[in-house]
Amino acid sequence: MVSRLNPLWTHPRANDDDVLDERFQKASQLMGQAFENVVEGYGKGWYPAKDIVQKAFDARKQYDDEGRIVVFDQFVPWKEHLYTIEEDQNVPGQVLYVLYSDGKNWRVQAVAESSSSFTSRKALPEAWRGVRDEELSKISGIPSCIFTHAAGFIGGNKTRDFLLLFLEKEEIS
Numbered sequence: 001m002v003s004r005l006n007p008l009w010t011h012p013r014a015n016d017d018d019v020l021d022e023r024f025q026k027a028s029q030l031m032g033q034a035f036e037n038v039v040e041g042y043g044k045g046w047y048p049a050k051d052i053v054q055k056a057f058d059a060r061k062q063y064d065d066e067g068r069i070v071v072f073d074q075f076v077p078w079k080e081h082l083y084t085i086e087e088d089q090n091v092p093g094q095v096l097y098v099l100y101s102d103g104k105n106w107r108v109q110a111v112a113e114s115s116s117s118f119t120s121r122k123a124l125p126e127a128w129r130g131v132r133d134e135e136l137s138k139i140s141g142i143p144s145c146i147f148t149h150a151a152g153f154i155g156g157n158k159t160r161d162f163l164l165l166f167l168e169k170e171e172i173s
Contacts, residue, residue: 002027046077053081060095063163067091071163072100075107083115096122099163102156105146108166109154123152142166 005027007014053076060067072078078098086092098109110120123129128140130150137145142165146156 002031005030046080049076049078050081052076053078054085057082057085057089057095067094068096069163070095070098072098075100075102079112080115082111093121099160101160106157106160106162107154108157108163110152112153118153120153124148124155126152128152128155 005023007019007023011019013019052072053070056070056072056078060070063069063071070078070082078100082095082098083092086094093113095111098111100107100109108124110123113119113121125140128136128148129152130148131139132147133145136148136155137143142157142162144158144162146158148155
């Protein structure tokens, strides 16, 4: 990004100090704003989510005796915090699914094996993958379904109540 702010070699004043200084000022402003955005994201978004993730983690057994599901009433950046909490609690890999509201509907997301992995600890059932709406509700036996991604890492439902039905399914045992 920064190098793109340099004048093109074909610019008639490509090596002119005034042009280079002007471009340097633009680059400094751009990177300064990017840095501020990162700091604000961590300070006002990511870090405050840690307490919310911890509370949800601590409450997970109210949904499942084995603690395999964590539930949030809203979306929060949970992934890195969850892996850290599992390690700290000496239960790595225990949580299989995270449920959260997207503000309109509900999502169930299979937890990845690690923060750098695309492989889920336990993907959503294969028969549900790539299926939508009424067809998914019929296949899953859960009303109000919206979708399950073809890779099985995320799905959606119109209500939070589907959680109880989801837990009853053999597929997560």
